[in-house]
Amino acid sequence: MLLTSLLRIYLTRSLRPFEFTNKNKAILDYENEENLGLYVHIPFCRSICSFCPYCKVVYNHETVKKYKLALLKEIDMVGSILQAKKEVTSLYLGGGTPALMIDNMKEIIDCVKKYFDIKQGIGVELHPDDINKGTLNQLKSSGVTMISIGIQSFNEKCLLALGRRDGDFIKKLRMVDEAKFDVVDVDLIFGIPMQTETILTEDIEKAFSNGATQISTYPFIDFTFANNTYKPLPEKEKKRMLGSISDYCKETERERTSVWTFAKKGTGKYSSVTRDNFLGFGVSATTLLRDQFKINTFSIDDYIEKINFGQLPTSLTLSFSLRQRAVYYLFWSAYSMVINPVQFQKIIGKPLKSMYGFELWLCKLLGFLKERDGKYYLTEKGAYYYHLIEQAYTTAYIDKMWNISRTTAFPEQIVLK
Ligand SMILES: C[S@@+](CC[C@H](N)C(=O)[O-])C[C@H]1O[C@@H](n2cnc3c(N)ncnc32)[C@H](O)[C@@H]1O
Ligand code: SF4
Numbered sequence: 001m002l003l004t005s006l007l008r009i010y011l012t013r014s015l016r017p018f019e020f021t022n023k024n025k026a027i028l029d030y031e032n033e034e035n036l037g038l039y040v041h042i043p044f045c046r047s048i049c050s051f052c053p054y055c056k057v058v059y060n061h062e063t064v065k066k067y068k069l070a071l072l073k074e075i076d077m078v079g080s081i082l083q084a085k086k087e088v089t090s091l092y093l094g095g096g097t098p099a100l101m102i103d104n105m106k107e108i109i110d111c112v113k114k115y116f117d118i119k120q121g122i123g124v125e126l127h128p129d130d131i132n133k134g135t136l137n138q139l140k141s142s143g144v145t146m147i148s149i150g151i152q153s154f155n156e157k158c159l160l161a162l163g164r165r166d167g168d169f170i171k172k173l174r175m176v177d178e179a180k181f182d183v184v185d186v187d188l189i190f191g192i193p194m195q196t197e198t199i200l201t202e203d204i205e206k207a208f209s210n211g212a213t214q215i216s217t218y219p220f221i222d223f224t225f226a227n228n229t230y231k232p233l234p235e236k237e238k239k240r241m242l243g244s245i246s247d248y249c250k251e252t253e254r255e256r257t258s259v260w261t262f263a264k265k266g267t268g269k270y271s272s273v274t275r276d277n278f279l280g281f282g283v284s285a286t287t288l289l290r291d292q293f294k295i296n297t298f299s300i301d302d303y304i305e306k307i308n309f310g311q312l313p314t315s316l317t318l319s320f321s322l323r324q325r326a327v328y329y330l331f332w333s334a335y336s337m338v339i340n341p342v343q344f345q346k347i348i349g350k351p352l353k354s355m356y357g358f359e360l361w362l363c364k365l366l367g368f369l370k371e372r373d374g375k376y377y378l379t380e381k382g383a384y385y386y387h388l389i390e391q392a393y394t395t396a397y398i399d400k401m402w403n404i405s406r407t408t409a410f411p412e413q414i415v416l417k
Contacts, residue, residue, distance in 0.1 A: 004396045005417050007389070011330075011359070012323040018397070018416040020295070020316035028078060028312075030279060030289055031086065034346070037275035038091040038116060040071070040108060041282030042098040043300060046129065050163045050227040051189075051220070053402055055284035055298045056096040067282075067300060068104045070307040072111050074281050077312060079115030088116045092123040092272035099130035099139075106142040121145035121182060123270050131172040136179040146183035146270050147176065148216070154206045155199045158192045161230040162220075170210050177211030185261075185270035186212040190245065191220035191238040193230040200241055201248045204262075208254065213267035217245050217260050219387065221394055225403045235388075242387055246380060258336045259383045259390065273332060276347055283313070284405065290347065291325060293318040298402075299409035315410050322348065326355055331393075334386055339369075339376040 009015055030036060044059040044067075057063070091112055098105070109122060123146035124139060131149070139147065149172075153159050156166050176184055186207040190200055200217075207215050219242070220232035232238070249255075249262040257263045258271065280286045280296065283303045287294045297303050297315040306313040320328065326348045333339045341352040353360065360376060363369040368382030378386060397416045404411050 004389075004392050008327070008417075011327045011356075012321065014321065014323065016321060016324075018318055018324065020293075020318045020401075020414045020416070022316060022410055022412055024294070024312070024314045024317050027081065028279070028287060028289065028294070029292075030277070030287075031082060033277040033289055035276040036086065036088045037272070037278040038088050038112060038118070039272055039278055039280045039285055040075075040091070040093045040098075040112070041095060041280065041285040041296075042093060042101050043067075043096040043283050044100045045095070045097045046100070046127075050229065051222075053221075053223040053226060053399070054096065055402070055406065057300060059097075059100050063300060064101060064104075066304050068101065068108070070304040070313075071108060071282055073307045074313065075108075075111045075115070077307070077310075078279060078281070079112075082115055085115060085117050088118055089275060090120045090123065091116070091118050092125075094125045094272060097127045097130065098124050099126055099135055102130075102135050102138050105138065105144075109142050109144075121268065123148060123183070123272065125150065128167045128169055128172055131175060133175065136176065140179060140181075145181060146185070146268065147181050148185035148187060148270050149173070149176065149212075150187045151203075151207065152187060152189045153192060153195070153199070154203050155195070157194045158189075158199065161193045161195075162189065163229065170206065173207070173210040173212065183214060183268045183270045184212050185214040185216055187216045187218065189218050189220050190241045191232040193233060195233070195241070197241060197244040201244060204245065204248055205252075208252070208264065212264075214257065214261055214263040214270055215254075216270075217242075217262070219260075219391060221391060223399050223402075225399070225406065235391075238387075239384065242384065246383070256337060256383070259334075259378070259386045271336070273335070275332075276329075276343070284402075288328075291320050293320065293328075295401075295405070297409045298405040302409035315405060316414060322350070323355070326350075330356070334378060334382075335390065337378045337383065341374065341376075 043056045045056045122144045124144050125148045127150055151169050159166055188203050219238050222228050222232050254262045255265050257269055278288050283300055284298045285296050294314050294317040296313045303313045344352040369376045404414055
């Protein structure tokens with residue numbers, strides 16, 4: 001906690017914390033943002049996994065019907081400020097379990113398409129239980145081009161430790177492979193009790209050799225409000241595991257596309273987080289613009305009620321200081337392993353070197369970054385330290401933010417120090 005605070009104070013050159021308040025701006029000023037991405041949150045699951053921190057409830061048919069109407073209205077409210085259709089990079093539908101609204105998916109995507117021209121594809125998160133020929137066909141005919149499957153592990157003991165069931169994953173992956181999506185991501189978790197490096201590399205190989213074009217390997221995080229029977233392995237073990245994931249992918253010529261993702265060469269990326277700006281729709285969805293970050297309420301009932309009153313379901317907003325925005329940008333650029341000074345200047349409005357010249361020099365000296373063709377690339381060592389920092393911020397910031405938001409629909413403020 002102290003370390004995350006000190007790093008924030010140093011990099012933002014200010015004691016000012018990240019202060020989210022309910023003094024919301026009524027309108028989202030996104031019309032001129034470049035590289036805008038879109039995200040839609042579907043908060044329904046068949047059952048709740050003990051380890052999962054995301055905003056979700058158990059499926060209920062009546063709630064889903066009301067939620068769909070509210071979601072379409074939110075998209076209309078935000079989209080209708082545009083004078084003309086706006087180009088966006090991509091649309092991701094995450095959850096929860098978006099396929100539980102498969103019969104509504106085309107309608108939701110078509111509603112988005114009334115206002116936005118999606119250039120680089122549509123991605124959907126799938127639970128393995130969602131995978132069958134009917135759902136895959138519906139996804140294809142709705143225009144979905146990328147999918148991400150939450151396998152977590154192919155190993156029965158690891159699944160049991162997470163409280164998940166085995167479900168003929170290889171057969172399902174092959175079915176997905178036959179359906180020919182552009183990108184197939186498989187989520188795996190590392191640092192699960194009883195998991196060994198051999199189990200993990202077997203998992204990686206099973207994913208790739210049965211059709212995955214990308215794997216996302218997330219370190220198991222024990223959120224304070226989760227209900228985990230088994231706790232994650234200690235950081236020393238996670239360090240070894242991340243090293244073996246990286247080594248194995250290097251040996252087998254899979255490219256590291258972010259600190260926690262690896263992909264077959266020449267394939268596209270499934271990434272809903274590494275975008276310059278994005279608009280989020282649905283409960284708990286976040287929106288990031290040039291100088292503002294906003295988060296929707298986590299309460300489904302309050303979300304529906306607000307929208308039915310003709311208001312945006314915003315719970316909290318943060319107005320960035322220049323350096324806070326710069327740090328936020330650098331955080332997610334570094335996650336994708338490359339910092340592009342041209343893009344930095346476009347978004348932040350100042351040269352990267354004039355703001356963080358010393359830090360770049362120091363990171364190069366310490367072997368965390370390498371400069372090539374005017375860009376800064378994270379090294380293996382840099383990626384490991386990033387993994388540590390990301391976990392520390394998840395525990396200090398995301399855990400706190402989500403824990404308050406899941407119990408209070410509209411908190412007055414949340415201060416992240
Ligand atoms: C929204 S979730 C899951 C999507 C889908 N509902 C499923 O269960 O397959 C996205 C991913 O976050 C990762 N995740 C969730 N909780 C986690 C935790 N406590 N630690 C690490 N990764 C986690 C999992 O890999 C999961 O597949
Ligand atoms: S891991 Fe997936 S299925 Fe489980 S609770 Fe989270 S979103 Fe739902």
